Amino acid sequence: MSMSNNAVTANIPHDHEAEQAVLGAVIYNNDSLSDVASLLNPNSFYAVAHQHIFRAMLELADLGQPIDEILLGDQLRSLSQLEEAGGYPYLSELVECSPVSGNVPYYAKIVQEYGLLRELIATSTEIARKSRDPEQNITELLADAENKITEIATRTSSQNYRHIRDILVDSFERLERISNTTDEITGLPTGFIDLDKMTSGLQPSDLIILAARPSMGKCLSAEAEILLADGQVKTIEEIYHQQDADLLTLDKKWQFQLTKPSGFVDDGIKPVFQVTTKLGRQIKTTLTHPYLTLNGWKHLGELEPGDRIAVPRKLELFGKAKLPEQQVKLLAYLIGDGNLTNANPRFTNNDQKLRDDFTESLAYFPGLKVCLETSGGTRTPTLSVSKDLDWLQSQRSVFAKRLEETIRGKKISGRALAGELGVSPSLISGWIQGNLVPNAEDYVKLCSLLQVDSHELTNYDIKKLSKNSPNSLTLWLGKIGIWGKNAHEKSIPKSIFQLEKSLLSLFLNRLFATDGWVSVFASGQCQIGYASVSEKLAKQVQHLLLRFGVIAKLRERMVRYQGEYRTIWQIEVTDSHSMETFFREIGVFGKEDAIEKAQKQLKEKGYHTNTDLIPLEVWEILEKAKGEESWNSLVTRAGLKGTSNIHVGKRALSRGRLAALAKALNHSELLSIAESDVYWDKIVSIQFLGEQQVYDLTIPETHNFIANDICVHNTALALNIAQYVATKSDAKGAVLVFSLEMSKEQLAIRMLVSESKVDSSRIRSGNLEQEDWDKLAMATDTLSKATVYINDTTNLSPYELVTICKQLHKEYEHGVAMVMVDYLQLMKGNRPNQPREQEISEISRSMKGLAKELNVPVICLSQLNRALENRTDKRPQLSDLRESGAIEQDADIIMFIYRDEVYNEDSPDKGTAEILISKHRNGSTGMIRLAFIGKYTKFANYSEQSPYDD
Known part of the structure; x- marks a missing residue:
């Protein structure tokens, strides 16, 4: 007979499965009875069958007999309770309900609590019944109620009290043991x-x-990106496997310097949370990962949206790699306004100046021609880049002539050469006539047999002379990993991050010339912006701007395009200092007039900010530093305007105002904060992502580094x-x-x-x-x-x-x-x-x-x-x-x-x-x-x- 939940009344507190788990655990492991016997009695169980079974278990234990399905069934049968308890099949079924042994006390506690609740209900019902009796003595009723409730309460804990004489016996024995030893250490020694x-x-x-x-330990998700000294950006997982890195750390004076990790740790799979800041920076870490606040390092578990954490305001690390300027320009143009998924690269832009610059840069790649497509003026002008067949034929003729001269000079017949190469004589004839060129493998063999260098037969890579091969620009785009990427998949190749400063500036200059803008709004506010449907590309642009000290905000927007809404990622620069830096260090090709207008507006308006501010906690440091001096006096000495409008403790200070106050106080710590390399960014969300692979880096002395452009510890x-x-x-x-x-x-x-x-x-x-x-x-x-x-x-x-x-x-x-x-x-x-x-x-x-x-x-x-x-x-x-x-x-x-x-x-x-x-x-x-x-x-x-x- 299977004892289902239908056998009991659902309205009365009980847990049928928990009762089964306890009984099953005792049958499976008799030692479990000692864990539950102090908590439970037969009446703790709601099901009558379970009461009979537990009582029989206790009786078997008292007799010193093991508890299994057979003996338990025999004991129940001797009490004429076997059928009411469900019979032998139900006892076997209980064994299947047995939980992990470590969880037995948990289920026993559930059974105990429900049993006490039922007792409490019964007692309360009885008290309520007596309370309605007008003849009942109130004093006796209260005393009786107190006794009944107290009796139930005493059963919620084990009776672990002992008579003092028993305790004193144990204590005296311990004192004797201590006195009989010469060792001063009576507990476990620590070794110190x-x-x-x-x-x-x-x-x-x-x-x-x-x-x-x-703890200064760090725990980052595997894809967290870290800027290295040579300009590379690598994931922490890559650094872990590499076991070496030169990276940035924040010193005690709030300045960034280079350091080397002393430890690289695979920390396994752990729960990970994503932190997003107001600037749009994101990082995935464990809950114990420390972030820098003005009051020191705090674990993520201590932080919440609205708190400000330190992020870099500049990461002045540039590589030493060089690329031809033409390649840098073309790459920026094609990432911004290029189509890389058709048969040939295409560049679409309305600005004639940009199209001319694009065409001039193509001269670096041989054998190309550019066709302008406008669809009769109904579409945005597009430059289509394809192979120049006239150039191709001329270079094949050069190859054919040199090959023929070399064969003649070596006195080798075409048939003999074909035999050595393992190709047909007609193929050799096609090469000599300029109708064909060898594939890359045959060309290497050919040069080896003729004992010539590859450049002696042709001025260019032999693959570029094949009619079926992609054009030279497409080959290069494929080599750096962006050919075939649609707009949502576009990203900046790794090689760009290692460029020297001037070339990186040129890349951003041309990139902003495509999908970027410089605006002066009616309100007088200026803005530099860039937009892309690729989130990765937008984040990379935000990072590269930080190399120049340009603080940019990244936000997600919905825009209407061809009758539908789609997501774009928009970069915005609104801080005056950052805009001035951008105009000075980077600029935007083709938007010189807009830049001049914005620079004029910035100069007239003067600098002010409501974002680049020091957290309010700095007022506590200022309060202690000024001592008994009045705020009015300090502000006057600092040379700040509006002494009555400083809003002590209520408004955040700008870096400039804090620097002035710090200098007036001759306070080096405050001045370091004011002139620091960090920007105080506000946390806008903390989102649990589940469990992911995480890694640690150990940084000597400073115990922190920069990951995903955030200071982490x-x-x-x-x-x-x-x-x-x-x-x-x-x-x-x-x-x-x-x-x-x-x-x-x-x-x-x-x-x-x-x-x-x-x-x-x-x-x-x-x-x-x-x-x-x-x-x-x-x-x-x-x-x-x-x-x-x-x-x-x-x-x-x-x-x-x-x-x-x-x-x-x-x-x-x-x-x-x-x-x-x-x-x-x-x-x-x-x-x-x-x-x-x-x-x-x-x-x-x-x-x-x-x-x-x-x-x-x-x-x-x-x-x-x-x-x-x-x-x-x-x-x-x-x-x-x-x-x-x-x-x-x-x-x-x-x-x-x-x-x-x-x-x-x-x-x-x-x-x-x-x-x-x-x-x-x-x-x-x-x-x-x-x-x-x-x-x-x-x-x-x-x-x-x-x-x-x-």
């Missing part, structure tokens, strides 16, 4: 002598919080502790590491570097010597024997994490010795859509509960908020913990990592770190110093620094 002295090791059931500045100590516990302590249990940010492979490499003491840069590059291989082999052997388990599942909830820990604790012979979570803020709450503060509180309590339940130390990494960045003393404080209230309350120990060299380049404490113990529930607080050896990603005892510091 001074830290162990202060904490006596990591104690069982303790929650330890380890916090530092936010400490596990070591905790990992060192976990590694020591697993490899060098006496702990027999497993060390379980949850890495919600880094991949398993990344963590393994870090541990290998730390254990082997081989320079991490050599491991990443593969430039290893025999001594390195020996060290790595020994380290691999040591780590392979260590009981370290790494889980890199992203977005874990506390419930999922705790379940995994309990499962390993049960399965592994010696249980779990320590748990490490990297990091706490990357976990998600058990319940969706709850406030972040409540979510963090729930996560924190769960981690403390895990430590108590398994009786092991749990180390959780946490991040700091950015308040410390605005203090003179950057040492972290308890108040700097992000969502600190719940974390501070639940933690037994809170430790901070502070490295002075991160903030001060000339720090006398380079190569060291301060570990600040700011909370210690059962001991003292204070500071200890450790050595930090960056090339090994390793902390060490301070006295041990010199052996590693080579």
Whole structure:
């Protein structure tokens, strides 16, 4: 008899499938009964059949017998309940409903909660019935109601209370063990002598919080584009495989400089979000990826639409490659107004000046002729480029004459030559008469047999002399990858990005001459623009303008074309400084009059902007910098007009006004911001895209680089502790590491570097010597024997994490010795859509509960908020913990990592770190110093620094 949902009433709270899952799990794995028996009793189940089955399970367990379909059926039959329970077939069906063992407590909790709800309904109904009795004593009614509700409430949690005498017995035994040992370390040793002295090791059931500045790791989608020093634009995936790059990074003075990555990491498949800014720049990153704000680097998860992030205002990198100017012009013309999908290239434009320039540039390519097509003046003039047959025949005649002379000089007959080449004599005759030319393969053989260079027989590539081959312009367009592309598919070839500055300027000049414009509107506003139906092309143009310091906005528009609407991508330049730069550095061929008009208007109107502004947060820095001086006084000293109209804290400052105030205050940081290489762009959308391949780059010192024209941006100590516990302590249990940010492979490499003491840069590059291989082999052997388990599942909830820990604790012979979570803020709450503060509180309590339940130390990494960045003393404080209230309350120990060299380049404490113990529930607080050896990603005892510091 199959027990379907139709057998129960749907209006009463219950979950038939959850009940089946619990019962099926117990039959499948009898150990599951201990997980659910503390939560459930037979009445927790709604279906009568399930009540009978669970009661029979408990009875079998009490008798010490296994629980399977046969024994369970026999037990039910002995109670005359087998038929009511569904019979043997239903017991077998339950086994099929068995879930993953780790999920059993979850289903048991569902069954428990529905059972309590039914009890609550029944109790409430009874209370309501009694309340309607006018003879009922109100005091007795309230007391009875309270008792009944309290009785239900007490069943929602396990009865884990113990008499104090039992607790004291355990405590006394622990004190005896401690007193009988001479070792000061009563918990798990960390490997750091001074830290162990202060904490006596990591104690069982303790929650330890380890916090530092936010991680500088980066995580970008594979197609993210990065500008290199030679002008190339490569994807981060290409750079990862290349394992080398010279790229831009933003220094502490807000200026771009060249750097080399020290690490290239394949970070696997991760959830990716697309960030779009008001300028139309886009980038795809993980939620933990940092973006630069005026208040420092912030993970994407901390940002929202409306926030301003730093993007480059200029990327002054140009290549050294050269191309003939004629090729540069033709390419720009054909990308803009060319047809590249017909038999021959075609250029369509109304401007005679542009058509003449196009025709003159064609002289670079031999053997071409240009035909003007106007359809009797009814269509826009079009230049069609085709092969010049007269030229072709003349060059064939040159080839024929030289070939005949060479054969005669070598005294070789045509028949003999044909035999050597493996062709017919008639073909040789056709060559000599100028009617035919050999194909490329035969031509190479011919030159080899005649012992001549290829240019001795013809002035041009032999392929250009074939009547069936494309014309020379088409061949070149095919070679650079744009021939056959329609308007939506057009893009700028890679070679253009490496051109020297003057040629890149020429390319943009002619490109804007096609689908570009320079306008002065009735309002007096000026605009430079360019439009294309190709999104990729428009983004490339936006990027190339940035090379010259021209800030352009990219937006999507719908336009009407031939009675239908279609999407175009429009580039707009409206900033006065950017327009002046464009006119000076680039210009537009054929639009000189429009440029002159715009320049005149800009000069008369003067500079003002409502977009190129400094974020409002700069007022906080100004407020502190000015001290007691009044705003009126400061503005007057700065030489700014309108002292009463500065709108302190309400209106954003322009770069010029901030620079004036900074100079008046003699404030170098504010002046650096005002004169920085960044533009503060507003986020307009953050869109989840799903899971994609992502990569990381590690940038030394500055920890940031430029990707898609956006500025993008400490596990070591905790990992060192976990590694020591697993490899060098006496702990027999497993060390379980949850890495919600880094991949398993990344963590393994870090541990290998730390254990082997081989320079991490050599491991990443593969430039290893025999001594390195020996060290790595020994380290691999040591780590392979260590009981370290790494889980890199992203977005874990506390419930999922705790379940995994309990499962390993049960399965592994010696249980779990320590748990490490990297990091706490990357976990998600058990319940969706709850406030972040409540979510963090729930996560924190769960981690403390895990430590108590398994009786092991749990180390959780946490991040700091950015308040410390605005203090003179950057040492972290308890108040700097992000969502600190719940974390501070639940933690037994809170430790901070502070490295002075991160903030001060000339720090006398380079190569060291301060570990600040700011909370210690059962001991003292204070500071200890450790050595930090960056090339090994390793902390060490301070006295041990010199052996590693080579």
